[in-house]
Amino acid sequence: xxxVSFARVGKAFAGHHAVSDVSLQVGEGEFVxxxxxxxxxxxxxxxMIAGFxxxxxxxxxxxxxxxxxxxxxxxxxxxxIGMVFQSYALWPHMSVAGNVGFALKLKHVPRxxxxxxxxxMLELVGLGHLGxxxxxxxxxxxxxxxxxxRALAARPxxxxxxxxxxxxxxxxxxxxxxxxxxxxxxxxTTFIYVTHDQSEAMALADRIAVMEAGVVxxxxxxxxxxxxxTSASVARFIGRGMVVPVRVTAPAPRPGxxxxxxxxxxxxxxxTAPIGATRGVVLRAEHLTxxxxxxxxxxxxxxxxxxxxGATTLVTLMPEGPAGDTTELRAVASGELPEIGQLVGxxxxxxxLLPEDGDTI
Amino acid sequence: MADTSLSAVPALPGRxxxxxxxxxxxxxxxxxxxxxxxxLTPLALLFAKAFGRGETGxxxxxxxxxxxxxxxxxxxxxxxxxxxxxxxxxxxxGTAMALLVGITDIRARSPLVFVLLLPMLIPSQIxxxxxxxxxxxxxxxxxxxxxxxxxxxxxxxxxxxxxxxxMGVEHATLVFLTVRAGLRRVPRDLVEASRLAGAGPxxxxxxxxxxxxxxAVLAGAALAFVSSIGNFGVPALLAIPARYxxxxxxxxxxxxxxxxxxxxxxxxxxxxLSVLAAAGLTVRAFxxxxxxxxxxxxxxxxxxxxxxxxxxxxxxxxxxxxVLIAILPLVALVTSSLAPALGVPLNGRTLTLxxxxxxxxxxxxxxxxxxxxxxxxFATAVASGLASVGLAYLAVIRRSRLARxxxxxxxxxxxxxxxxxxxxxxxxxxxxxxxxxxxxxxxIWILLAAxxxxxxxxxxxxxxxxxxxxxxxxxxxxxVAGAGPMRRLFxxxxxxxxxxxxxxxxxxxMSALNELTVSALLWSTGHETLGVMVFSLQHEGNSxxxxxxxxxxxxxxxxxxxxxxxxxxxxxxxxxxxxA
Numbered sequence: 042x043x044x045v046s047f048a049r050v051g052k053a054f055a056g057h058h059a060v061s062d063v064s065l066q067v068g069e070g071e072f073v074x075x076x077x078x079x080x081x082x083x084x085x086x087x088x089m090i091a092g093f094x095x096x097x098x099x100x101x102x103x104x105x106x107x108x109x110x111x112x113x114x115x116x117x118x119x120x121x122i123g124m125v126f127q128s129y130a131l132w133p134h135m136s137v138a139g140n141v142g143f144a145l146k147l148k149h150v151p152r153x154x155x156x157x158x159x160x161x162m163l164e165l166v167g168l169g170h171l172g173x174x175x176x177x178x179x180x181x182x183x184x185x186x187x188x189x190x191r192a193l194a195a196r197p198x199x200x201x202x203x204x205x206x207x208x209x210x211x212x213x214x215x216x217x218x219x220x221x222x223x224x225x226x227x228x229x230t231t232f233i234y235v236t237h238d239q240s241e242a243m244a245l246a247d248r249i250a251v252m253e254a255g256v257v258x259x260x261x262x263x264x265x266x267x268x269x270x271t272s273a274s275v276a277r278f279i280g281r282g283m284v285v286p287v288r289v290t291a292p293a294p295r296p297g298x299x300x301x302x303x304x305x306x307x308x309x310x311x312x313t314a315p316i317g318a319t320r321g322v323v324l325r326a327e328h329l330t331x332x333x334x335x336x337x338x339x340x341x342x343x344x345x346x347x348x349x350x351g352a353t354t355l356v357t358l359m360p361e362g363p364a365g366d367t368t369e370l371r372a373v374a375s376g377e378l379p380e381i382g383q384l385v386g387x388x389x390x391x392x393x394l395l396p397e398d399g400d401t402i
Numbered sequence: 403m404a405d406t407s408l409s410a411v412p413a414l415p416g417r418x419x420x421x422x423x424x425x426x427x428x429x430x431x432x433x434x435x436x437x438x439x440x441x442l443t444p445l446a447l448l449f450a451k452a453f454g455r456g457e458t459g460x461x462x463x464x465x466x467x468x469x470x471x472x473x474x475x476x477x478x479x480x481x482x483x484x485x486x487x488x489x490x491x492x493x494x495x496g497t498a499m500a501l502l503v504g505i506t507d508i509r510a511r512s513p514l515v516f517v518l519l520l521p522m523l524i525p526s527q528i529x530x531x532x533x534x535x536x537x538x539x540x541x542x543x544x545x546x547x548x549x550x551x552x553x554x555x556x557x558x559x560x561x562x563x564x565x566x567x568x569m570g571v572e573h574a575t576l577v578f579l580t581v582r583a584g585l586r587r588v589p590r591d592l593v594e595a596s597r598l599a600g601a602g603p604x605x606x607x608x609x610x611x612x613x614x615x616x617x618a619v620l621a622g623a624a625l626a627f628v629s630s631i632g633n634f635g636v637p638a639l640l641a642i643p644a645r646y647x648x649x650x651x652x653x654x655x656x657x658x659x660x661x662x663x664x665x666x667x668x669x670x671x672x673x674x675l676s677v678l679a680a681a682g683l684t685v686r687a688f689x690x691x692x693x694x695x696x697x698x699x700x701x702x703x704x705x706x707x708x709x710x711x712x713x714x715x716x717x718x719x720x721x722x723x724x725v726l727i728a729i730l731p732l733v734a735l736v737t738s739s740l741a742p743a744l745g746v747p748l749n750g751r752t753l754t755l756x757x758x759x760x761x762x763x764x765x766x767x768x769x770x771x772x773x774x775x776x777x778x779x780f781a782t783a784v785a786s787g788l789a790s791v792g793l794a795y796l797a798v799i800r801r802s803r804l805a806r807x808x809x810x811x812x813x814x815x816x817x818x819x820x821x822x823x824x825x826x827x828x829x830x831x832x833x834x835x836x837x838x839x840x841x842x843x844x845x846i847w848i849l850l851a852a853x854x855x856x857x858x859x860x861x862x863x864x865x866x867x868x869x870x871x872x873x874x875x876x877x878x879x880x881x882v883a884g885a886g887p888m889r890r891l892f893x894x895x896x897x898x899x900x901x902x903x904x905x906x907x908x909x910x911x912m913s914a915l916n917e918l919t920v921s922a923l924l925w926s927t928g929h930e931t932l933g934v935m936v937f938s939l940q941h942e943g944n945s946x947x948x949x950x951x952x953x954x955x956x957x958x959x960x961x962x963x964x965x966x967x968x969x970x971x972x973x974x975x976x977x978x979x980x981x982a
Contacts, residue, residue, distance in 0.1 A: 093878060117881040124882045130875035134897040143893070144883035195884065 042069045042231050043104040043121075043198030045090055050099035052085055059085040061255045063099070072225050072232040074242035077252035078278075083235045086252070087201050090233060091124055092117035103199060123192030123230075124201040127208065129184045131176035137163070137187050138172035144195035162190040165227070166220070182213045186220075193228055202234040206241060218244055239279055243267070251275050269311075271396055276323040284321040284395070285368055289314045299394060304360045306340050312394025321395040328391040329372035331356055331379055339386030342370065344379045354378055358387060425888035426796070430804060433793050437808045440855030441815045444826025451666060451829055452673035468670040477647040478674060484566045484641075484648065485631045485678075491570025492626035495727075496577025497619055499720075503578075504585040505611060507706045508717055517724045519579075521572045523959050524732075525916035526635025527937055528952040532731035533559050533568050534639065534940075535738040535949060542737040543730055560644035565637060569630045571727045576629060577622035584618020585611065590704055603707035611704070617692035624689060628682035631675065632819025634919035638937055649675050650919070653821045657923050662832055662843075669829065672822040679818055732956075739949035757950035761939070768951055770928065771935040774846060778931065779914035782853040787907035789858060790865040795895045798869040799877050800887065812862055815855040820919030827852040827924065846929040852920045857913060861906030868902030869895070901969065908966045912959050 045067040052060040060082040067073045075083040088094045089101055089109055101109035103122070108115040131140050142159045150158065163169045166186035176184060185205065192200055202221075206214045222245060225232050236242050242249045243263040250260045259266060259275045266279050276282035287301040293309045301308055301322060310322055332339055342358035353373045360368065361384065372387060379385050456463020468474045499518055502508050521529065536543055538557040544550035551558065558564060588611055596606045612619075634650040641648050642655075653671050656664040709716055742754045761768050793812070796805035815823045831848050834841045842848045880894045918933030925934045932955050939948035 091878070091882060093881075116886075117878070118884045118886055120882075121884075122882055124879065126875040126879060128873055128875055130873060130879040132876060132880070132894060132898075143880070143885070147884040147889065191879075191883070201882075 042229055044069045044071075044102075045199055045231065045233065046102045047086070047089075048100045048102075050086075050089065050096045050101060052082075052089065052094060052096050052098075058255050060089075060096075063255075063257050065250055065257060065260060067231060067233060070229050070231055072234065072245060072247045074234045074236060074246035074249045075252060076236055076239055076242040076249050078237055081252040082255040083237075083252050084203060087203055087233060087235045090199065091122060091201055092120050121195070121197050122199045122201060123195065123197035125185075125188045125192045125203065125205045127204040129176075129188040129208075131184060131187055131191070133176055135176075136172065137168065137174050137176065137179070140176065140187060141172075141191045141194050143191070148195060158194060162194045163187075165193070165224070166190045181209055182217065185209065185213075185217060189220075189224065193224070193230070196228075197230060199231045199233060200228075202232065204235055204237070206236070206238075214241075221245055251278060253278070269393055270323060272398075273321050273323075273395060276321075276393075276395070280325060281371075282323045282325055283368075283370060284323055285370075287320060287322045287394075289316055289318045289320065289394070291316060301392075301394065303389070303392075304340050304362050306338065308389055308392060310392035310394050312396070314394055314397070318397070320397070323393040323395060324370065324389060325391070326355065326371040326373045328389065329370065330388045330390065331358075331372050331374045332386045332388050334384045334386050336386040336388065339388045342385055342387045344381050344383050344385060345369070347378060347381060358385070360387075425886075426800070429792050429888070429891075430796060430802065433789060433796070433805070433808055436789055436854070437811050437858070439830070440827075440851055441811050441858070444823060444830045444852075444855060445814060445818070446826075447829040448669050448672055448822065448826035451669035454666065454669075456666075464666050465670045465673060468667055468674070473647065473652070474649075474671065474674075477649050477652045477671075480562070480641075480646055481631050481648045481650075481675075481678075484562055484569065484637075484646075485627055487562070487566035488569035488573065488630045489623055489627040491567060492573040492577045492630075493619070493623045495571065495574035495723075496622055496626070497581050499574070500578050500581035500585060501607065501611075502716070502720060504582055505607065505704050505707055506709050506716075507713065508709065508720070509713075510717075514720070514724070517728050519575055520728050520732075521575045523912070523963050524956055525918060525933060525959075526569075526572060526633055527639055527918045527933055528635075528735070528916070528956060529572050529731065530568055530636045530639035531936065531940060531945070531948060531952055532735040533564070535945070536731045536734035537564070540738070540741075541734055542741075543734055560640055560646075562644075562646055565640045565644070565646065565648075568640065569633055569636050570626075572633075572636070573626040573629045576625045577619070580622030580625060581615060581618050584615040584621075585704060587618075588614045588704055593704055607707070617689040620692075621686045621689035624682045624686035628679045628686070628817070631678050631682070632821070632919075634819075634821055634922060635933070635937075638918065638922065639940060642941075650819065650821045653825065654922055657825075657828075662828065665825070665829060665832075668825050672819075672825045675819050676822050679822075683817060735949050736953055738946055739953045741946055743946065757946040758954065761947045761951040762954060765947070767930055768935050768939075768947075771930040771932050774849075774929060775915050775917075775932040778846070778849055778853055778917075779911045781850060782857050782914045783861070783907040783911040785854060786858045786861040786910050787865075787903045790861040790906060791896055791899045791903050792891070793862060794865040794869045794899065795891050798866060799874065799890075799895065809862065809866065812858045816857065816859045820856065820917075821923060823856055824852055824920045824923035827855065827920075844926045844929075849921060849924050849929065849931065852924055853914055853917065856917075856920055857910040860910045860913065861903055864902040864906040864909075865899055868899050872898060905966060905969055908962060908969065912962045912966075915962075916955055916959065 047063050047065045050060060050063045051058065063086065075086055077083050085094060089096055090103070092108065092114055095109045095114035097111055099110070100107060103120060108120055132143070135143065138159050141162050142155050145155045145158055159172065160169065163172055166189050168183060168186050168190065171179065171183065176187065179187065206217055209217060218241065234242070234245060246263060248260060248262055249266055251258045251266065253274055259271050266275065270276035270279060270282065273284040276284055285303065287303050289299050290302050290307065291300040293300050295309065297313065298309050298311050299314055301310055303322065314320055334341060341361040343361055344356060345359050346357035348355040348357070353375045356372045356374045356379065358370045358372060360370065370387065452465055453462060454464050455461060456467045460466065503511055503514060508514070534557060535541060537559040539551045539553045539555060541550050559568070592614065593606050593610055596610045601609060632650065634654065637648045637651045638654065641651050649671055653668050656668050739757050740753050740755070742752050742756060762772070763769065793805055793809060796802040797809050827848060828843065831851055832841060832843045842851065876898070877890055877894060880890045885893060916933050917931060918937060921931040921934050922937065925931060932951070936948050936952050936955070939951060
C-alpha cells in the first residue's frame with residue numbers, strides 16, 4: 042500500500058480550471074472518497090493519480106515518489122496502481138482469467154504463480170468458477186467484480202475507483218458496497234473512490250473530500266462532515282442542510298455552544314463565535330419538529346407544502362415574521378400531519394454554527 | 403509541450419528512455435515514410451512538374467502550353483460534357499431509387515438495393531465491356547429482339563451519349579447511397595407534422611423531405627461528377643474507339659505513346675483534372691456540412707408512404723429499368739464469353755467454354771495477370787490493414803498530432819483521379835532509388851507503390867471509425883496494468899481493431915484485384931494486371947476472351963463480397979458500404 046499526496050495541484054483544460062490549488066493527503070491503507078457534483082474536478086484528480094493527466098501546477102506523490110508535476114509525469118504503466126473504470130473497460134477479446142492475469146503477465150510472473158494468483162483473485166470476488174468466460178457473457182455485477190479482481194491482481198499500492206457503481210441497479214449497488222468494504226479490509230490497499238453519490242461515500246469511506254468547482258471544500262470523516270460542515274456549500278450538499286443567517290447573542294450554558302437569534306427566537310446551537318457576530322447556522326430537516334402553533338420556544342411558521350415519502354413526510358414551511366423572510370425550511374414529520382396553509386410551531390433540536398470563513402450564505 | 407506527437411504526457415528526459423517509447427517513434431517514422439513516399443511525394447512532384455517552365459523556359463510554361471493546345475481544350479470540353487450528362491443521369495436514377503427505397507412501401511427492398519449496389523462490385527472497364535456486348539451488332543439480347551444494329555455498323559455505345567449513359571448508371575450508386583444516408587437524417591416528426599398540417603405523401607415529399615435531403619442530393623451529384631471526370635475504365639473502352647478524346651484517355655495515350663518524355667505535359671493535364679476534382683469535392687464538403695447542420699441524428703426512421711394502387715406499376719417500372727441497366731449488360735457479357743467467335747450466333751451447339759480455357763489457362767499473359775493482380779491485391783490489402791491499425795492507434799488513442807496529419811494526407815491519393823496519382827508515381831519512381839541504384843519503373847514494384855498509396859484510405863477509414871467508437875478506458879486499463887504503448891498496440895488494440903481493419907483490407911483486395919486506371923499507366927510486359935488484360939484483349943479485338951476474363955474476375959469479386967458480408971454482420975454499422 043502507498044500514500045498519495047497532492048500539494049497545491051492545479052489543472053486547466055482550455056482555460057477552464059478543472060482543479061485549482063488542491064492539497065490532500067491520503068494515508069497508507071486509507072479509504073478516501075472524492076465526492077462532488079459532476080464537473081467538480083474529482084475525476085480529473087483521480088486521472089492525475091493514474092497518470093492520464095498531469096498537473097499544470099503543484100506536485101503529486103505516490104508514497105515518497107514524485108509522479109506528477111508541470112511537464113513531468115511518470116507514465117501510468119509505471120505507477121503500480123490499479124483502477125476500476127466506470128464502464129469496467131474489460132478487454133473483450135480476453136477471457137476473464139486473461140483479463141485478471143494480464144498485469145501479472147506484464148510483470149513476468151511465472152505461469153504457475155500467475156494461475157494461482159488469478160484463481161485467488163477470482164475467488165476473492167466470488168467468481169472462481171467463471172475464469173474461462175468472456176466478458177460479454179457476464180452480468181453487470183459480475184463484470185464489476187472482474188474489473189475489481191483485475192485491478193487488484195498485481196497488488197497495486199493504490200486502487201482507484203471511478204464511479205464504479207454508477208452502472209449498476211440499486212440492489213446490486215448495496216451488495217457491491219459491502220463487497221468494497223470487505224475487500225478493503227482484506228487486501229489492505231489504499232482506496233481512492235470517486236462518486237457523486239453522498240450516501241455511497243458516507244457508507245464506504247474513512248474520509249471524504251468534498252469537491253466543488255475544482256476546489257476541495259472539506260476533508261473529514263463522514264460523521265464530522267455531517268455534523269460539523271465548515272462551509273454553507275458542504276452543509277447544503279451533504280444531507281441537504283439548510284443554512285440560515287443568525288446573530289450570536291450570548292454564551293450558552295453548555296460548552297462549545299452559543300445562543301443565537303433565529304427569526305426572533307433564542308436558540309442554542311453548537312459552535313463558537315464572538316457575541317454580536319453574524320453567521321450561518323446549519324439546520325437539518327430531521328432535527329426540526331412541527332408542533333402546535335403556540336408552543337413556547339418555537340418559531341411560528343406557515344405550512345406551504347407537504348411531500349409524502351413513505352415512513353415520513355417532508356413539510357415545507359415559511360417562517361412568519363416582521364422580517365418578511367423568504368427562507369424556506371423543511372421539517373420531517375410523521376403521524377398527524379398539518380395542512381397546507383396552517384399556522385404551526387417549529388421546534389429546533391440541533392443546529393451547527395458555521396465558522397467565520399464558512400463562505401457565502 | 404515539445405513532443406505532443408507521441409504522448410499527451412510529456413515527461414522529463416531519462417524517464418522515457420525505454421524500449422516502448424522507441425517502438426512508438428519507430429512506428430510513427432515508418433508510417434511517415436509510407437505516406438510520404440506513396441502519397442505525398444507523388445502529388446508534390448506532380449504539382450511541381452505541372453507548374454514548371456515549358457519547353458521554351460516560359461514561367462508556368464508547361465500549364466500554359468497545355469491550356470492553349472486545341473487537343474487539350476477539346477478533351478477538356480468533352481470531359482466536362484460527358485461528366486455533366488452522366489452526373490445528370492446518376493442524379494435522376496440515384497435520387498429516384500433512394501426515395502423509392504427510403505420512403506415508400508415498395509416491396510423486395512433487399513434485392514433492389516443489391517442490384518443498385520452491383521456497380522460497386524463490378525469495375526468500370528467490365529461494365530463498359532458488358533454494355534458494348536449488349537448494344538453491339540452481335541448483342542444476343544438485341545438479336546433476340548430483332549433490334550440489333552446491322553452487322554458492320556458502328557456500335558451506338560461508342561459515342562458521347564453512350565459514354566455518359568454507362569458512367570451515369572455506374573455512378574448512380576454513389577448518389578443513391580448519399581441520398582439514402584441523407585434521408586435517414588430527416589427527422590420523422592417533421593414529416594409527421596406536415597402530414598398533420600394537411601399535406602399528402604407527395605406534397606410532404608416535395609415540400610419537406612426533398613428540401614431537407616437537398617444537401618445530400620447535391621453532395622451525391624458532386625461525388626458522381628468527380629468520379630466521372632476521373633473515370634478511366636469507361637472512356638478507355640468506349641471513348642478511344644469512338645475517337646472522343648477525354649482528359650484521362652489523353653493522358654493514357656500520351657504516356658503510352660511517348661513514355662516518360664510526355665511526363666511534363668501529362669502532369670499539366672493531371673493538374674487540370676485535379677482542379678476539376680477539387681472543385682467537385684469542395685461542393686461536396688460544403689453540402690456535407692449542410693446535411694450535418696440540418697438536424698441531429700434521430701432514432702425514428704421516416705414513415706413509409708403507401709403507394710396504394712400505384713405500387714405494382716411503380717415496382718414494375720423500377721425493375722424494368724434495373725434489369726435494363728444492371729442485369730442485361732451482365733447477361734450479354736456472359737453470353738458473349740460463351741460464344742465460340744465473334745459473329746457466331748450462340749445456341750446449344752455453339753456454346754463453348756473455350757474462351758475461359760484460353761483466357762484462364764492457355765494465354766500466358768492472362769495467367770501472369772491473374773498472378774500479378776492477386777499478388778498486388780494481397781500485398782496491398784495486408785500492408786494497408788497493418789498500417790491502418792498502427793496509424794489509427796497513434797491518431798485516435800495516442801492522440802498524436804502528426805498521425806492525424808498523416809491520416810488526412812492518406813485520403814488524397816484515393817479521392818484524386820487515378821491517372822493523376824499514376825503520373826505522380828512515375829515522377830517519383832522514375833529516378834533510381836537511393837541505396838538500390840535502380841529504378842522500379844517498368845517493374846511490378848511501381849504498381850505496388852501506386853496501390854499502397856491509392857488504397858490505404860479504404861482500410862484506414864473503417865479502422866479509424868472502429869477505434870473512435872472504442873472506449874478509451876480499454877486502453878487506459880491496460881496502461882494501468884503496466885503495459886507500454888507498443889505492448890498495448892499488440893495485446894489490446896490489434897485484436898480489437900482486427901475486424902474493422904480486415905473488412906477494409908478485403909475491400910482493398912476486391913478493388914485492387916480489378917484495378918485499371920492506375921495500372922494502365924504503370925504496367926509493362928510481364929507485369930500486366932487483370933484490369934489491363936481485359937482492356938488489352940478487347941483492344942486486340944478478342945472480345946469473347948475479354949468477356950471470359952471479365953466474368954471470371956467478377957465471380958471472384960462477388961465471392962469476396964459474400965465473405966465481406968458475412969464478416970460485416972459482426973462489425974459496427976457503416977463499415978461495409980452496402981449494408982443497409
